[in-house]
Amino acid sequence: MAIVVRCAKVSTLALCAVLAPALAGGADWSDQQLATAGALRDRALSGTSAYEHVTSLVTEVGPRSAGSSGDAAAVRWALNKLGSLGFSNVRSQDVLVPRWVRGHAEVTLAGPVPQPLVAAALGGSVGTSEDGVEAQVLEVASLDALNALPAATVGGKIVFINQRMERTRDGAGYGATVKIRTEGPSAAGHLGAVAVLIRSVGTSGARHAHTGTTRYRVDAPRIPALALSNPDADQLARWLKPGKPVRLRVKSTARELPATWSANVIGEIPGSERANEIVLLGAHLDSWDLGQGAIDDGAGVAIVMEAARLIGRLERKPARTVRVVLFANEEFGLSGANEYARLIGDEAARHVVAMEADIGAGAVWRVQSKVAPASVAAVDAIREALKPLALEAGDNEAHGGSDIGPLRALGVPILDLSQDATNYFDVHHTVDDTLAQIDGKTLNQVVAAYAVAAYLAASKNGDFGRLSPEEKEQR
């Protein structure tokens, strides 16, 4: 009630909006802290340096697949950047990473008019012999359809998995389709196929192929595996339509080199009272080789750096430490995330909450969480503090990003600021992952959301509980 009276007195709607969350947040935050959150939000909305950070990373480093010279340059860049931005305890953490190189890929219609198809080898895939492999194409509509076929039908063929990804705001279409990439090659290899081509797991009609890792099973031969751009998958489907045999020649010089070293890079805004308690903001430093790594995950790197930097510039710092972790090798098996989780030991219990920015540069539209049930009201209060952004309420079943999965498995609660992924999969994992895809103003909105959520989490009187064994394991 006191709050309502104060609203009436100052007669400022904006201030009322800032203070209103206290009603929901209860004893979690003081009025002053909620006012600080509101000011942080408005300041970020009016302009941040996030676009400069991602521009710097893309311009000075560019593509940086795990173990490449770009990756090493990215680690140096991050150490220097965190230092120059005033972070404390800036350090790296060595991580062993796989080293795969794409080489060159060619997929060509065999016959009198050898038409080329635009293709990209899947990450981790093996190459062909120097001459390539030529065989008849067998089209299947899905992984299930492939698995239902007898080996006699598949043996000796090039399998074409022609499943189209659906465009959705929450990116669910990716989760529904991506197993054709991760599991398709071994499913086909197990049935005797000589190579596999998948329709790109992406939503664009542009002529670029979508890469990403595949996972070979130990019980299946490793066969070459490539993605076709959507227009090229359409073309192949048109060739197959009349029912006459279609033969393709596939060449790929992809190969795996010995594992090498990269690093997680860490920087902190030390807490003012309980500095040993951590609010973790994660993103990943590595990228695919095809693009510039702007939206995946240069944007995320810029968002978490800038959100933490803005918190670090507050006159009154939050009680807890805000830790930015730029993970090594998200794309190729999460070795950075696993190494971070392995090394924290007892500190795991002092990770109060973890957040990860790894879904591009679209605006935040929802706040989800995976926290102890008693803390759901606090998540609502954080959303309330972001009221001008008109965010939707999510559920308490958030998965969080891939890099904070190992922390969740240790019981660390998750805050998930869902960004609009409607157009993300138009360019994700392709040559078109460039700075041209990022809008600076939208990026400021995301920074505002991260800064407020991280500030409030780091200022909160209580914590967000711990995840129970059931909750840790879910999905």
Added chain:
Amino acid sequence: MAIVVRCAKVSTLALCAVLAPALAGGADWSDQQLATAGALRDRALSGTSAYEHVTSLVTEVGPRSAGSSGDAAAVRWALNKLGSLGFSNVRSQDVLVPRWVRGHAEVTLAGPVPQPLVAAALGGSVGTSEDGVEAQVLEVASLDALNALPAATVGGKIVFINQRMERTRDGAGYGATVKIRTEGPSAAGHLGAVAVLIRSVGTSGARHAHTGTTRYRVDAPRIPALALSNPDADQLARWLKPGKPVRLRVKSTARELPATWSANVIGEIPGSERANEIVLLGAHLDSWDLGQGAIDDGAGVAIVMEAARLIGRLERKPARTVRVVLFANEEFGLSGANEYARLIGDEAARHVVAMEADIGAGAVWRVQSKVAPASVAAVDAIREALKPLALEAGDNEAHGGSDIGPLRALGVPILDLSQDATNYFDVHHTVDDTLAQIDGKTLNQVVAAYAVAAYLAASKNGDFGRLSPEEKEQR
């Protein structure tokens, strides 16, 4: 007046609209002919086979740069297709064409983090040595800016011409910028540059480079010449901004092979009364190698084939012959167009008018012409017959397409149905020139316009005059 009365009698607005042009067209067409034109238009708007034709070309042939196996396949395709569609006098006309092969191009930032830039060799350009060429980059804003520099400044450098093409409906932005591609390499070579990179002459933010021919002058060394995609030109500009020297390594295996043979392909809808008089509908059969040749110029091929086919299915054929000419080698120096004009001899005087479809698959929005002044009213009447399409009136200064330039030089009048080119240069001459860029319904609109214009031109009582020497030479 008689017409107005008849409108009132039948009391059908549509028929009135069809007949109204007679007022403007005077004695050029009978009421029946104008009604036939209206029916032809409405029939095409309700559905044509144009999309099937371009799908067939793109699927069965695909890329077909001059002299390639695809080009030879395209000639066979066109002969078969014109035959199966019921054209008469289907034949080919041998044409000697240059044969250039792209090979492989690499442009890489030299230094500790060797970032790649997406580039495509310009058509006709020479390659580098096997090791490539490495040098410092000199950025210039335009061809004029380059030409103003002393050789001491340019010598030994890689020149980067960073001029951006403007997006316009009439494609004027292309004409204003394309000379950086045609003239830039020799201008730079003349001043001692070792290679030249141009910003793609295209409007897309996608990461594909725009190819197209360059023209080496005899008085300048031939140096390697490539286009960078727009996002890559942006990236290079960002590298150059701090003013520190930027070195690039450029490799290109582009090379010219001996000239070889291709062919123009011709088919006709014979005229019912004056079959030796020709209304020519042109498009070009060759394409660039990077894309599928769907919008450039598969669309044009489909449009003129289908427009003529629809005329051929009329119960009462027009007086004159409608001749479809699918020219060889538009992209690489117009040798097909020149050979056609060389071979027609006396027939030139019997070419009543020429039209060419070579600006993609966008809707027609304007009717332009280059006819004798006395025939401008007839052009207006043709536009009037297309009234439901709400076309704008152009002037009588049309240039027509490149392939009908040699006919114009012989005095043949030109009808130009301007198609919307707003998005054409997003994909023109790139890997993204695919079927995915064509909308079938819009294509029907273009066919409607071509069918009506060709039918009326072939039915017209008088001709369109001849172009005077001045008019022939203009631009």
